[in-house]
Amino acid sequence: MLFDSHAHYDDERFNEDRDIVLKSVYESGVGYVLNAASDVASIDSTLELSEKYDFVYAAIGIHPHNVEKAETGVLDRIAELSKRPKVVAIGEIGLDYYYDFSPRELQKKWLIMQIGLAKDLKLPIIVHNRDSHQDILDIVKSENAKKTGGVFHMFSGSVEMAEILLDNNFYISVGGVVTFNNAKKIVDVVKAVPPDRLLVETDCPYMTPVPFRGRRNDSTYMINTVRKIAEIKGMEVERIIEITTKNAKDLFNIK
Numbered sequence: 001m002l003f004d005s006h007a008h009y010d011d012e013r014f015n016e017d018r019d020i021v022l023k024s025v026y027e028s029g030v031g032y033v034l035n036a037a038s039d040v041a042s043i044d045s046t047l048e049l050s051e052k053y054d055f056v057y058a059a060i061g062i063h064p065h066n067v068e069k070a071e072t073g074v075l076d077r078i079a080e081l082s083k084r085p086k087v088v089a090i091g092e093i094g095l096d097y098y099y100d101f102s103p104r105e106l107q108k109k110w111l112i113m114q115i116g117l118a119k120d121l122k123l124p125i126i127v128h129n130r131d132s133h134q135d136i137l138d139i140v141k142s143e144n145a146k147k148t149g150g151v152f153h154m155f156s157g158s159v160e161m162a163e164i165l166l167d168n169n170f171y172i173s174v175g176g177v178v179t180f181n182n183a184k185k186i187v188d189v190v191k192a193v194p195p196d197r198l199l200v201e202t203d204c205p206y207m208t209p210v211p212f213r214g215r216r217n218d219s220t221y222m223i224n225t226v227r228k229i230a231e232i233k234g235m236e237v238e239r240i241i242e243i244t245t246k247n248a249k250d251l252f253n254i255k
């Protein structure tokens with residue numbers, strides 16, 4: 001069974017048919033979905049989904065886009081809600097210097113606070129990183145994020161960066177980008193990272209893999225990403241499914 005390690009099924013683009021989509025996802029062989037929250041409202045909707053569906057788990061945290069609108073009191077709330085059995089990670093958290101929706105200093109402050117929270121709670125972190133490679137590596141090191149580990153979702157860095165992250169107790173998550181015709185960096189990363197440190201994800205409704213680019217993404221399309229990884233690695237598709245699911249279950253402590 002597949003494990004989609006990063007999805008946003010609470011997104012409004014699923015408002016019309018969320019239940020139908022999730023049913024088809026499960027029936028297609030995706031046995032686990034981690035839904036990642038991004039702001040205060042989506043923490044609630046993520047928890048709701050994880051309570052409604054056995055196979056949906058929750059990551060709760062504040063995305064760098066939204067830190068400017070968040071109040072630090074939410075950290076206490078995240079700590080409290082993290083006691084719920086389906087909450088398996090803090091996320092998504094990180095830095096985004098591509099969009100710069102929140103001031104960079106504030107993004108860094110929130111990342112540091114949420115890494116601290118995750119260490120206190122002994123939960124792994126789900127990290128979003130766009131055009132902020134150096135600052136994020138500096139923070140991973142200075143905050144000793146190695147202690148709690150986690151995953152860099154939709155990884156966009158170099159092989160060199162991936163190797164530093166592997167040394168710091170992180171997994172590398174691969175999404176639909178690896179199937180794109182112009183994909184180069186992530187293909188090299190998939191070649192270099194040992195299978196037992198790879199996760200797969202959709203980041204749906206975004207990042208739909210080839211040959212479905214342009215459509216709304218969901219986890220039924222993730223098999224295309226897995227097939228591409230298998231091709232790059234020269235391994236059986238079944239084996240990639242088995243290993244990446246085991247990796248995710250280990251990381252998120254799911255029995």
Ligand SMILES: [Zn+2]
Pocket residue numbers: 006008036092203
């Ligand atoms: Zn995401």
